[in-house]
Amino acid sequence: MATGFRSFAVILTALSCLPRGLAWYRELPTCLDEFQPFVPVGCFDNGEPGGQEALSMKTEISVTGMTTEICVAECKGNGFRYAGLAWYGNCYCGQTVDTAMVDSSQCSLPCDGNKTQACGGDTQVNIYQDPTFLPVNETTVDEYVALGCYTDGSSLGKALFYQQKMADTADVTTEACLGACLKGGFPFAGTEYAQECYCGVVLGNDTAQVDVAECAMPCTGNSSQICGGPDRLSLYVAKDLQSLEPCGYEPPANSSSTTTIISSTTSSSLVSSSTSTPASANATYSYSHVPSSSLSVPTSLFPTRSATLTTSVSSGVPSSAPSSAPSSVPSSKPSTTTTSTTSSAAICTATTITPPTCEYSCGKWCSSPLPDWSDGTGCLTAWSSCSLQVAACFAKAGWPDAMDCFSFLEWCADISTYCASKGGSKSDCFAKNPPKGGKPSTTSTSVYPCPTTTTSSVRSSSSTTTTTSSYPVPTPTGGCKQPTNSKYSYGDGAPVGGIALPVMTCNNLQSDYQSGNVFKLYTDSDSRKCASYPRSRCEAACSDACRAQYDDCQYTYAEGCRVNGSAGGKSYGGSVDRFTETYESASTRCTYQYLDCLDVNHGITGDGKCTKYGGGW
Structure with a gap:
């Protein structure tokens, strides 16, 4: 086990040290529209009376009749990322979680309005998260x-x-x-x-x-x-x-999602941290509670901080995720056939092939297309591009579809196997192992008068151009170290849940590299959106990689264990039964792996690495 071990309470509390702020808050109305269900985060210390609480705003809603549905609707209406319930139904909202996580058994008090739901403990709070936010980091x-x-x-x-x-x-x-x-x-x-x-x-x-x-x-x-x-x-x-789907959001008219209406008077638990299964990301919920008209102005000090236990369950934002360079996709220059006589104008036909922008899809995330290839070297470049995007999938697919990213991970591994066996070509590889959920290329044909008018014979000419990547594709060998811990069963090549560190390697954007940011953490399918770092901040880059791995581990793998890899009638996890341990065990291993990751990467410098643009680690 790595040295410098710290307990859960110490690390989570240390992460919360940010300036405190004074609040003048008048609550907005509760959300009466349909919205995506909040997902459970866990049980947290809520401090002693008068001290720092986990979430910054205590709502004005009475404990009497309180349910999980009522509280999350209040926080949704006020635009907050988190909702929390403590002591039979005190409802809190906040943007960050400012106290340490504790054992779930400490959040066992029943909600006043629904005895089957848990509403915290004497000084503990059950916290839930709106999955429509992108990760702060x-x-x-x-x-x-x-x-x-x-x-x-x-x-x-x-x-x-x-x-x-x-x-x-x-x-x-x-x-x-x-x-x-x-x-x-x-x-x-x-x-x-x-x-x-x-x-x-x-x-x-x-x-x-x-x-x-x-x-x-x-x-x-x-x-x-x-x-x-x-x-x-x-x-x-x-x-x-901001939430990608704020209160009042209406999905596109062509959306195929299923709508399930659950009122605030339902007798079943929606998001109990101990028993319920997070609902499908495609389901929406309607709550009908109207808050008290008494809106007093809080005047106590409220903390703000950067350390949030966020999952990238959001569409579009958020988390850290791997990035691949813009891919090389062949496109055809219009093939031209010209026919004319002395008495009629020549007619030209143009055929345009538009490459896909989404090659593999998991939930709200789409991969960038892999570069085309026709030999073993090109095949390995495509595999690198695929591997660099795995973390992006976990961070941005959204719950529960992020569990499908294990299938994407396996698909990338199958490409590596194909490269080792024959190299072949992209078309042959995809015929044997097609991507899932993406959109195919489109072909369009147009006819127009040819620019020449004097030809007297039939001519046919065609040419093909290949659009090449503007940026090199780095190899998926990063500079940050995966920690090893025999007690909690993780190590090099065997991270918790199979979720590896996102790759931190050389910056593939030349202008950014030449400005001094030689390193990049590949956490987005579009490498232009990835964080870059100067050589002096190599350790910071690895710290960010450790945090991204922790978020994906907690909010995809551990949550997957909570629901046994199944949600909305669908099973996830790829071809392997991945979710075999308890949520508590998985969550504990994710946390210790994060602590060890920070320790093992402490003092890393990257000296001698990425010394020239276009090189590898």
Whole structure:
């Protein structure tokens, strides 16, 4: 076992050390529309009375009659990522989880409104997560976009509810404020009165955009930047930190998903952390609770922090995931046949083949197409491209479809076997082992007058061009070390649940590489969206890789063990029975693997690696 072992409580508490914020919050109405069910995260310490609680906002809804459905609908309506229930039905909402996980047996008090559901313990809280959010660690400060100048002087409350306690008000900059809000998982950020920083999940009532000239106070830490004005916010938003399906979201008209309506008066448990099965990501739910009209303004201090136990159950966001370089796909230049006589115009026929943009699909995730190949070397390049995308699948497919990513992992392994046996070609390989769920290439034909008019014989000409990748495909051999622990049965080549570390290797984008970011963590199918790092931050890159592996392990493998690899009448996991241990055992192994991963990669430098662009590790 790696040295420097830390307990669950220590590591999860250490992850929560971020600035505390003051909140002026008026609750928004509960969500009465259909929405995707929240999924259980676990049982967490909720602190002693008057101390730090797990989630930042305690709602005004009475414990009397409280159920899981009522609480998650309240948090959904207010735009929060997490919902929590404690002490028979105290309902909490928050963007991050700010306390340590504890044993699930400590969350055993029945909900007042449904005795079959668990509502925390005396000082513990059951926490559930909205799966329509992307992971916080997939978003950077650069993704905040300026919205303009907004009012912040309404009697109905603040425009943004969480004020950040900056370490030094004389050194406030736009970047410092955005960074503080990002760490708390807040999509909205704003600077005000030259030195104040606010964050929020939604804009408060009665907030309006005004002329940008009303935000004219220079930031105390950078006079070249504007930090709002008196009762005026310089407002920013990072859309990747917002729910992909907020309350009121309507799926596309051609959606084939099945709708299941469950009212808040149902007698069965929807998301009990101890007994229920997470519902299908395609199911939607409707809740009918209307909250109390009493809306008092909390004035206590609330923490914000970056460490969140998030799963990448979101569409589109979020997590860290592997990335492949843009692939090489053959495309045909129009094949031209020209026929003309002295009495008629020549007619040309153009055939265009459009390559697929989605070759293999799992839930909400699509792979980038693999490069074409016709020999063993090209086959291995395609296998590398496939392997680099495995982590992206786990992070972005969404629950429960992320369990299908084990099938994608096996498909990539089959390509490796094919390469070793014959190399062959992409068409031959795909005929034997076709991708699943993707979209085929499309062919279109058009007829038009040829540009020449003097030919007197039939001519036929055709040419084919191949679109090549703009970026090299790195080999899937990364620089971060998989830890080994005989007690918890994981090691090199045998990570918990078969979910490997995402690959951290050389940056395949030349301009970014030449700017000094020689390393890249491949966590997205589009490598341009992956985080890159200078040589001095090699250890940070591996820490991010460890965290991405932990998230995928907890929220795909451990959750898969909770439901025995089955959800919505479908079995997952590929050809192997992967989900054979208990949820508690799997979750414990995921956590220890994460701790050991941080330890074994401590001090890693990457010296002598990626010394020239286009090279491998």
